[in-house]
Amino acid sequence: VRIKVIVVVVVALQVGIPAMALLREDRPSPLGWQMYAWPSPPLEVLVLDADGDPLDRETSDYIGRYRLEVPYHQHLPAHVCEVEPEAHTVVLRGGRPGTSGQHRC
């Protein structure tokens, strides 16, 4: 009986976890086996100083491993403002839908 319970629970997790990930609105989601399912243009980060001039920075300066599953618009602007004293505005372009936008420090 114990083994039967284990089998049923594991199969439920194997089906249920990706099924729930599929139903989420913020896709792609981790643990959903959604490899490459929602292709998006690469994320670009533009950091502007108070005069509106761009700082000489690359997106890879701030992101070690870019993942489409990560809501960068919720985390990256505040982080850039914190580590770049000259930053006045952070512009995000590309990425998954909803990521693009301007953020004032």
Add this chain to the structure above:
Amino acid sequence: MLSSIVGAQVGSEPTAVIRVLLGTAALWIATVSRPAFHELTYPEVLNVPTFAFSPTPTAALVQLTVAVWICAAAVLITGIFARAAALTVAGAGTLMAATDLQMISNHLTLMIALCLLITLGRPGAALSARPSQHTAFVAYWPVFLLKVQLSTLYLFTSVSKINAAWLSGLAFRNSVPHLVLLPDRMVGPVTVMLAVTSVVIELSLAFALWLPRVRAAAAMVGFVFHVGIIVAMPPPALAPFGLMALALYPLFFQEPRTAGAPPIGDVGGDGARVGGQAQGQRSASSAPAGTG
């Protein structure tokens, strides 16, 4: 049906092959993940903690996690203390995933899932450096769960791709450098065809590997599919995923034997048994194969 799954046995070698290939993939994933994991310790690099209680990535945490991961993966390949090694690899991978959301990838998720699933069986029962632990047969139900894992992977990756963005072929235009060899007017139709074909293949593989009549053809298609992805879509970081998926294919070619044999899989240690009757039957069934 559940009773027949729980009561059946299969040969021990295919699971052992998975153990060896999984350990190899785990070594590979640790190696390719380490640089990005280490970059999280740089102050200018963004951290996105997976949980509110996620540990802060430090150089010591990264080095220790990767070192333990690599050692455990090497031990897993040998088959000595295979369960403990698989659990350790899963633990190290889970710690990395729990540290930062950006470290969670599909090949890491698959590696953790397979490591946990093989601990339900007896991964050291063949092809290990401890012949005294070898048996000819192991319980079928952990093997069944490994097969379900592959099928659900194919099912959900295909279903998630049934959307306009994927079917437009954009992913292939972004990821396959070889397409520059095509004339411009051909790139659009070819990428759309590749996108549709990939959905059909993955959806078919979710079911066809279970069907004896089409199993061999499906396995051939799956092999070409995974090797094609590795060849066409650099970097080689994608290779461990294909390796882990293909490692599961031999399981579908095993016929479970149910002839009165009680379950011999156990949830205890490598040498544990579920009841005296099971122990006796295992000894009897192991003897003819000469692997006891």
